[in-house]
Amino acid sequence: MVDIPIERHTLDNGLRIVLSPDRRAPLVAVNLWYDVGSKHEEPGKTGFAHLFEHMMFQGSANLEKGQHFALINAAGGTLNATTWLDRTNYFETLPSHELELALWLEAERLGSLLPAMTQEKLDNQRDVVKNERRVAVDNQPYGTWDEKLFALLYPETHPYHHPTIGSMEDLSAASLDDVRRFFATYYAPNNAVLTLAGDFEPEAALAMIGRHFGRLAANPSLPPPPDMAIEPIIGRELRETVPDRVELPRVILGHRIPPFGTDAFDALEVAADTLASGRASRLYATLVREQRLAQDVTAFAFPIVGGASTFVLWATARPGVHLEALESALVAELDRLAADGPAAADLERVGNLHGARTAGALERISERADRLGMYACLFDAPERVNHEMERYRAVDAGRVAQAMRASVHDDNRVVVTYVPEAAA
Numbered sequence: 001m002v003d004i005p006i007e008r009h010t011l012d013n014g015l016r017i018v019l020s021p022d023r024r025a026p027l028v029a030v031n032l033w034y035d036v037g038s039k040h041e042e043p044g045k046t047g048f049a050h051l052f053e054h055m056m057f058q059g060s061a062n063l064e065k066g067q068h069f070a071l072i073n074a075a076g077g078t079l080n081a082t083t084w085l086d087r088t089n090y091f092e093t094l095p096s097h098e099l100e101l102a103l104w105l106e107a108e109r110l111g112s113l114l115p116a117m118t119q120e121k122l123d124n125q126r127d128v129v130k131n132e133r134r135v136a137v138d139n140q141p142y143g144t145w146d147e148k149l150f151a152l153l154y155p156e157t158h159p160y161h162h163p164t165i166g167s168m169e170d171l172s173a174a175s176l177d178d179v180r181r182f183f184a185t186y187y188a189p190n191n192a193v194l195t196l197a198g199d200f201e202p203e204a205a206l207a208m209i210g211r212h213f214g215r216l217a218a219n220p221s222l223p224p225p226p227d228m229a230i231e232p233i234i235g236r237e238l239r240e241t242v243p244d245r246v247e248l249p250r251v252i253l254g255h256r257i258p259p260f261g262t263d264a265f266d267a268l269e270v271a272a273d274t275l276a277s278g279r280a281s282r283l284y285a286t287l288v289r290e291q292r293l294a295q296d297v298t299a300f301a302f303p304i305v306g307g308a309s310t311f312v313l314w315a316t317a318r319p320g321v322h323l324e325a326l327e328s329a330l331v332a333e334l335d336r337l338a339a340d341g342p343a344a345a346d347l348e349r350v351g352n353l354h355g356a357r358t359a360g361a362l363e364r365i366s367e368r369a370d371r372l373g374m375y376a377c378l379f380d381a382p383e384r385v386n387h388e389m390e391r392y393r394a395v396d397a398g399r400v401a402q403a404m405r406a407s408v409h410d411d412n413r414v415v416v417t418y419v420p421e422a423a424a
Helices: 048-055 067-074 096-112 119-138 145-153 168-173 176-186 202-213 263-276 282-290 323-340 344-363 365-379 382-393 397-407
Strands: 007-010 016-021 027-034 078-083 088-095 192-198 238-244 250-257 294-301 309-317 413-420
Touching: 016 202, 016 365, 027 096, 027 365, 048 078, 048 088, 048 119, 048 176, 067 078, 067 096, 088 096, 088 365, 096 192, 096 202, 119 168, 119 176, 145 238, 145 250, 145 309, 145 413, 192 202, 192 365, 250 263, 250 323, 250 397, 263 282, 263 294, 263 309, 263 323, 263 344, 263 382, 263 397, 282 294, 282 309, 282 323, 294 323, 309 323, 323 397, 323 413, 344 365, 344 382, 365 382
Parallel strands: 016 192, 238 413
Antiparallel strands: 007 016, 027 088, 027 192, 078 088, 250 309, 250 413, 294 309
16 A cells, blocks of 8 residues: 555635645655546537647746746756646646745736737647647547547537547637636636645645635636536447558447446456556457467556546557458457456456556656646545555456446447558
């Protein structure tokens, strides 16, 4: 069991605070999770959550464009931000004596971004995001796989149906009033979790946080969470073939599964590792080494919390291999795991791999702050970080087999197949 120290506090304006002191190195990680992601977007206004990740670095009432980066870098720190379906987060790691700089910068843009938001900045960052989509999605081999898969797994009315990066049409149509309204709605202290991990004195850190964030007003009109209800099983198999500029075909399977945080999700995370984590995994041993059908194999469970998550696998065909043979072999391994569960040796192997990965990640204060923020934002339970490994280790063969039989079968399956354009 991990024993990371955790203190929880809440400001009068609703900002949740998680503190985890660790004085082994003179560094501190600052991580701010906002409870807003692409699932909060309205139809016709997709991509706003990700667009705001970019807008948050474009200056505020007391900061010039790009100054946030410049000040953190000058202090010897690093910073970044990410957007996903369930959240957006911003983070810095820097020398511990520069903690107040990071807190001031985060509070400054949360409190005074709107006065500095201009049409020129919006147009500039909209073009940046569009180009990011071209590079990472539209012009990337197999780059549209996740939006193709999610569009079939989740109905059009479900908040996970559309991609986080948004569509070109919606990004083009975004107005300055639209983005101002989005920021005013979701970027509020009572919709955020601030986490510190590393070398700091909790009492002094709380005083700094109160000084910079305590003056910010809550949004008393936060909208209710989006309706994430969905049937746990699709009820049939859905297929799409995608001609693409790829050299080798790839078959991708997706299934609706219980959300991240449930016992069934834990079991399917163990299943995914059994199937495809490392060269001793079942899919690698069977499809890559023995049958020589696949060039590569992947399996994972998406850690998302809204109604249903998804269990994804893919295999890229070796030259000359028929996709039907590859898919049949892939499904046969799924059925075998659902029937028999993993062997004791499988559980020992993936348990050791997961334990090493988790322990290594939590040694980094940046990752520790991020996971504490995640558990606080998604579950209001940062203490879950101390039980990650034991939750995983508690999964036995019977739980894996049961979870596979419940969710990973052909009437709950989406199959997206990429084929070279010349062969389509």
